[in-house]
Amino acid sequence: xxxxxxxxxxxxxxxxxxxxxxxxxxxxxxxxxxxxxxxxxxxxxxxxxxxxxxxxxxxxxxxxxxxxxxxxxxxxxxxxxxxxxxxxxxxxxxxxxxxxxxxxxxxxxxxxxxxx
Amino acid sequence: xxxxxxxxxxxxxxxxxxxxxxxxxxxxxxxxxxxxxxxxxxxxxxxxxxxxxxxxxxxxxxxxxxxxxxxxxxxxxxxxxxxxxxxxxxxxxxxxxxxxxxxxxxxxxxx
Numbered sequence: 001x002x003x004x005x006x007x008x009x010x011x012x013x014x015x016x017x018x019x020x021x022x023x024x025x026x027x028x029x030x031x032x033x034x035x036x037x038x039x040x041x042x043x044x045x046x047x048x049x050x051x052x053x054x055x056x057x058x059x060x061x062x063x064x065x066x067x068x069x070x071x072x073x074x075x076x077x078x079x080x081x082x083x084x085x086x087x088x089x090x091x092x093x094x095x096x097x098x099x100x101x102x103x104x105x106x107x108x109x110x111x112x113x114x115x116x
Numbered sequence: 117x118x119x120x121x122x123x124x125x126x127x128x129x130x131x132x133x134x135x136x137x138x139x140x141x142x143x144x145x146x147x148x149x150x151x152x153x154x155x156x157x158x159x160x161x162x163x164x165x166x167x168x169x170x171x172x173x174x175x176x177x178x179x180x181x182x183x184x185x186x187x188x189x190x191x192x193x194x195x196x197x198x199x200x201x202x203x204x205x206x207x208x209x210x211x212x213x214x215x216x217x218x219x220x221x222x223x224x225x226x227x
Contacts, residue, residue: 034215042219043204043217043218043219091157105215108159112157
């Protein structure tokens, strides 16, 4: 089956620093990747949609200058949390859509970010 | 009103019982409905999807959609401790890539 990986799986950083999270589709080409945030005991909230080679589309209320998304290839998208603050601590999950699928998204295992 | 409403639980049932998980949605334009399972500190995995009213069965899992009532359900037969997880319903529109998730229901199967 389709596999999506994320790196790192867990990261702790100090307030004010930046953190980069990678999302890779391992055995398929992903024209579209999605970034979600999930707070404890809450559902996944879509942050942005990124298409390979073009700028990401951010959901309302998500600061694009704070959450930088780059989708440089059909197998890699990165999310950089800039100037992180404790309120950015969350579980970040990416998903990727196989170019042959009209609806199915394959999810990565998630990255737990803790900002101290 | 949230687009997808789901009882957050938690729900605890004994092993072997039939589990019923439910969601309601508000937008009648929704076309595809999915159920995802998420283990603690892991990403969601797709269990089932459907796009029409009626039942769809896959092993111990049955997804049911009632578009007239805007109601979707997931039934788990012969529940196992390994079924203990959070179950998320989701929907999307045909041609729209975005998924909208319910809040998830935490399920515990008691051995």
